[in-house]
Structure formats: C-alpha cells, structure tokens
Amino acid sequence: MRILSRSYSSISKPFFRIESPKQLARRMASLPTTYDGSVPIAVIGGTGLRELPGFSQVASLNIETPWGTPSSPITILHHECKHNGKTVAIAFLSRHGPHHQIAPHEVPARANIAALRSIGVRSIIAFSAVGSLQEEIKPRDFVIPDQVIDRTKGVRPWTFFEGGVVAHVPFGDPFDEGIAKVVRECGHSLEGEGVTLHDRGTIICMEGPQFSTRAESKMYRSWGGSVINMSVLPEAKLAREAEIAYQMICMSTDYDCWHESTADVTVEMVMGHMKANADNARRFITAVLDALAGEEHSELVQAKHLAGGIKFGVSTPQTSWSAEAKKKLDWLFPGYW
Numbered sequence: 421m422r423i424l425s426r427s428y429s430s431i432s433k434p435f436f437r438i439e440s441p442k443q444l445a446r447r448m449a450s451l452p453t454t455y456d457g458s459v460p461i462a463v464i465g466g467t468g469l470r471e472l473p474g475f476s477q478v479a480s481l482n483i484e485t486p487w488g489t490p491s492s493p494i495t496i497l498h499h500e501c502k503h504n505g506k507t508v509a510i511a512f513l514s515r516h517g518p519h520h521q522i523a524p525h526e527v528p529a530r531a532n533i534a535a536l537r538s539i540g541v542r543s544i545i546a547f548s549a550v551g552s553l554q555e556e557i558k559p560r561d562f563v564i565p566d567q568v569i570d571r572t573k574g575v576r577p578w579t580f581f582e583g584g585v586v587a588h589v590p591f592g593d594p595f596d597e598g599i600a601k602v603v604r605e606c607g608h609s610l611e612g613e614g615v616t617l618h619d620r621g622t623i624i625c626m627e628g629p630q631f632s633t634r635a636e637s638k639m640y641r642s643w644g645g646s647v648i649n650m651s652v653l654p655e656a657k658l659a660r661e662a663e664i665a666y667q668m669i670c671m672s673t674d675y676d677c678w679h680e681s682t683a684d685v686t687v688e689m690v691m692g693h694m695k696a697n698a699d700n701a702r703r704f705i706t707a708v709l710d711a712l713a714g715e716e717h718s719e720l721v722q723a724k725h726l727a728g729g730i731k732f733g734v735s736t737p738q739t740s741w742s743a744e745a746k747k748k749l750d751w752l753f754p755g756y757w
C-alpha cells in the first residue's frame with residue numbers, strides 16, 4: 421500500500437509550526453513524506469514521550485482529515501523485531517504536539533485517530549503519565565488499566581457519529597483485552613530489570629489542565645480509582661468507533677494531592693519521573709512492539725475481531741444520512757457504505 425500525505429479539503433492548510441521554521445524545515449526535509457507499505461501498529465506518545473528514541477525514522481506524513489489536522493506529523497519508524505528479524509513499520513504520533521504545545525482539552529483526538537486509521541493502523545499502544553491514587557502504585561510504576569471513569573466536561577468532541585448519522589458502540593471494556601494480555605506479559609518479562617507492573621486498574625480521566633483539588637482526589641480514591649490522567653478520553657472512545665484495538669500503558673509520576681506525606685503534584689515532578697524512567701519506558705514499548713510483530717499476533721494487531729462491527733452500531737438508515745456526514749464517514753471507512 422502506498423501512503424501519501426493526504427488532504428481533505430481543497431484548501432491546503434499550513435502545517436503545525438512551533439519549532440523554529442529553520443529547525444522544522446531541516447527535520448522535515450530530511451524525511452520522505454510518503455511511505456510504501458502497511459502500518460498496522462501505532463504508538464501515541466504523551467507527556468515526556470514526544471518521540472520514540474532508538475527507532476529509525478523513515479517517513480513523516482502530513483495528513484489532513486475531515487476532522488482537521490492531527491497533533492503532529494505521523495512519523496513512520498522501522499523496527500527490527502528481536503524474535504524473527506523481520507522489519508516492521510510503526511506509526512508514531514505525539515499527542516501534545518512536537519513541543520507539547522497542545523493542552524489536554526485541545527488535543528485533536530478525532531483527527532489523530534482518523535489519520536492513524538487512514539494509513540492502515542488497527543492497533544494503538546497509547547502512553548500516558550498518570551497520577552497514582554493508590555499507595556501501592558508508586559511513582560515510576562507502570563499500570564495497564566482495564567477501566568475508565570469519565571470526568572471530562574463535555575468540551576472535547578468525542579464521536580465520529582453526529583451531524584446526521586447516529587451510532588452507538590459498546591464500551592463496557594474500554595481497552596482491548598487481547599492487546600492488554602500481550603502488554604502485561606511484556607511488562608512482567610522486564611520485572612526485576614527496573615519495571616514494576618500493575619496488571620489492572622481504573623483510570624480517572626479528568627478535564628484539566630489544572631490538577632485536581634484534594635477533595636476531588638480523595639473522592640476518586642473512594643470511587644476505586646487507581647490512577648488519573650487528562651487524556652485517555654475521548655481517545656479510547658474514538659479508537660473503539662474507528663474499530664482500532666486500543667490499550668494504554670500508564671506510568672505513574674506522582675501521588676496527585678491526596679497523599680499526606682508526599683508533596684502535591686507539579687509538572688516538574690511529572691517530568692522528573694518521566695525523564696528518570698525514560699529508559700524503562702522505551703524498553704517496555706520495544707518489548708511490546710517485538711511481541712506484537714510476531715506472526716502469531718497478526719490477526720490481533722489487524723483487529724480482525726473489531727472489523728466491520730461499526731456497521732451494526734449505526735441507528736440511522738443510510739437513506740437518511742446527510743451528505744456531509746456520509747462524505748466524512750466514507751473517508752474514515754472507505755468502501756463500508
């Protein structure tokens with residue numbers, strides 16, 4: 421499959437520029453803007469993970485979607501799988517932009533998920549720096565969440581299905597258990613080498629960008645929350661609508677503000693732990709990519725278990741779809757309708 425940088429509207433919008441124009445031009449010019457091949461796996465990097473070090477960058481794709489421009493160009497990385505020597509292509513997208521210039525409530529999650537799907541991505545490993553709501557989840561521990569509590573405030577666009585087409589997808593299990601199983605096995609294989617892993621947990625997604633009050637933090641603990649961030653939603657919901665298998669890997673960076681004997685969370689604290697644990701995060705992600713690249717996981721990575729499911733979630737008869745909604749959904753699901 422030949423992936424070209426894609427445009428939705430005929431008016432070409434300027435590409436996101438926060439790097440100095442010179443730096444950006446140098447970096448962009450050095451990478452092709454097209455990629456020949458299939459890219460089923462993506463990593464979304466969050467706070468402290470704006471690039472994936474140790475992988476060779478082979479392309480940088482500028483994709484425009486009906487829902488706007490993604491947070492960053494999609495970098496295509498080549499990774500030689502440790503188990504079979506096969507080279508696999510991975511897509512990488514930086515959630516907060518190349519310079520962490522996009523606040524949690526401004527992340528263009530629909531554009532991010534749509535752009536990834538459009539280049540063939542069917543599995544996403546999303547990385548997040550989180551506050552811990554439980555004593556036993558210490559700073560720098562990893563958590564593979566299996567549940568979410570939504571504390572966003574309805575200011576983030578959270579569905580692809582609106583403006584004339586209604587759909588409802590199941591979200592009882594917000595993460596992909598198949599991918600989670602592989603991720604947990606990889607995490608455990610690194611235990612004793614600096615990685616401590618908690619197999620499950622409930623993640624509270626708050627609106628931010630301000631951190632929680634102490635009363636809120638204690639309330640989230642009373643609800644059974646394990647960790648807290650500002651970014652798992654609507655990312656996970658949109659991935660589900662787009663038939664993409666999605667799992668978040670959380671790295672704890674603080675005890676939020678409920679803990680009586682540690683200081684309240686600050687950005688400095690979050691960044692300090694992210695930096696100090698960067699090598700473990702990189703080794704963890706590398707192990708997961710190695711495992712997912714194996715032949716035995718090819719159906720899982722292609723999310724065959726989700727393919728076509730959205731057709732059963734749509735409530736609006738096709739004859740009643742608005743032309744604009746159909747155009748957008750045709751872009752996201754070519755050939756479905």
Ligand SMILES: CSC[C@H]1O[C@H](OP(=O)(O)O)[C@H](O)[C@@H]1O
Pocket residue numbers: 465466467468515516524547548549550628649650651652687690
């Ligand atoms: C800088 S602390 C708050 C910030 O960190 C987390 O980011 P991400 O999930 O993208 O790693 C959290 O969700 C907030 O956006």
Ligand SMILES: Nc1ncnc2[nH]cnc12
Pocket residue numbers: 549550551552626631632648649650673674675676677685690
């Ligand atoms: N305490 C916290 N609250 C929300 N998001 C976070 N990301 C890292 N620490 C956090």
